[in-house]
Amino acid sequence: MQTLFPFPASAVLFPGLFRVGFRVRNAAFCAKIFTFATMKLTFLGTGTSQGVPVIGCRCRVCTSADRRDHRLRTSAMVETGDVRLVIDAGPDFRYQMLRTGVRHIDGILLTHEHKDHIGGLDDVRAFNFVDYPPTVHRVEIYASARTAACVRKDFDYAFAQDKYRGVPEILLHEIDVERPFTVGGVEILPVSGHHSERFTVTGYRIGRLAYLTDFKTIEDVEVEKLRGVEVLVVNALRFAEHYSHFNVAEALSLIRRVGPREAWLTHMSHDIGLQAETERMLPPGVHMAYDTLEIEIEE
Ligand SMILES: [Zn+2]
Ligand SMILES: [Zn+2]
Numbered sequence: 001m002q003t004l005f006p007f008p009a010s011a012v013l014f015p016g017l018f019r020v021g022f023r024v025r026n027a028a029f030c031a032k033i034f035t036f037a038t039m040k041l042t043f044l045g046t047g048t049s050q051g052v053p054v055i056g057c058r059c060r061v062c063t064s065a066d067r068r069d070h071r072l073r074t075s076a077m078v079e080t081g082d083v084r085l086v087i088d089a090g091p092d093f094r095y096q097m098l099r100t101g102v103r104h105i106d107g108i109l110l111t112h113e114h115k116d117h118i119g120g121l122d123d124v125r126a127f128n129f130v131d132y133p134p135t136v137h138r139v140e141i142y143a144s145a146r147t148a149a150c151v152r153k154d155f156d157y158a159f160a161q162d163k164y165r166g167v168p169e170i171l172l173h174e175i176d177v178e179r180p181f182t183v184g185g186v187e188i189l190p191v192s193g194h195h196s197e198r199f200t201v202t203g204y205r206i207g208r209l210a211y212l213t214d215f216k217t218i219e220d221v222e223v224e225k226l227r228g229v230e231v232l233v234v235n236a237l238r239f240a241e242h243y244s245h246f247n248v249a250e251a252l253s254l255i256r257r258v259g260p261r262e263a264w265l266t267h268m269s270h271d272i273g274l275q276a277e278t279e280r281m282l283p284p285g286v287h288m289a290y291d292t293l294e295i296e297i298e299e
């Protein structure tokens with residue numbers, strides 16, 4: 001959980017918190033302010049596939065004392081009403097869930113099958129058994145047909161006819177990426193993009209929030225699905241171009257096309273620079289997300 005630092009010291013240490021004013025929620029302080037219906041987005045991880053720091057790297061970012069420069073693999077949690085969703089479950093899933101303190105999730109939405117997005121799925125076992133005995137909670141996972149096929153292959157023991165005891169209990173739903181679907185009554189609209197020339201990736205729009213990661217290109221018809229979002233999360237790997245991820249310029253270009261009230265960058269590598277320095281270079285309304293950041297979105 002985010003800690004509330006006393007003002008004004010926190011304004012120096014964490015200027016980003018104050019730039020977005022009371023919309024960034026910090027512990028009990030802001031909980032009392034929000035009396036209207038809100039959706040909460042928690043960034044569980046904001047790093048690219050290797051995470052930051054990178055093993056063995058001695059660069060300024062990887063050795064930074066600013067905790068915002070330390071990024072677990074990209075994942076987020078969305079809470080609306082009494083429905084709690086997690087987007088992606090990479091290799092840091094276990095620690096990310098421990099850090100939130102939650103005991104139940106209603107669904108995991110997968111963006112694509114790369115290991116930094118599905119590698120932690122075995123750890124859904126913990127959620128299976130929080131109320132056992134007597135109850136086993138199967139974890140519901142939503143993914144495109146292609147990603148679902150990869151999950152079945154990579155975690156074949158969880159889908160075997162004759163399973164051994166203790167394997168993850170998963171209910172895997174293949175979604176039609178052309179149509180909205182619901183989880184616990186919450187409508188979710190898939191938004192497709194291209195991760196590279198070779199395959200697609202699925203982003204998700206939930207009300208006035210849209211969450212896109214690992215996009216490299218997006219077609220106009222998919223951009224139309226983002227009209228009216230208030231908060232747009234989009235991947236931005238670094239400043240230099242990359243063959244399969246938006247760089248900062250490409251992310252900013254999409255942000256301009258969509259025109260959200262605020263945009264948050266995620267899936268960042270150590271090459272993007274220090275949070276304290278790069279954040280200042282971004283246009284108004286665009287920020288670098290960081291791990292454990294929580295944002296409230298009016299519904
Ligand atoms: Zn990734
Ligand atoms: Zn580094």
Ligand SMILES: [Zn+2]
Binds near residue numbers: 112114195214
């Ligand atoms: Zn990827």
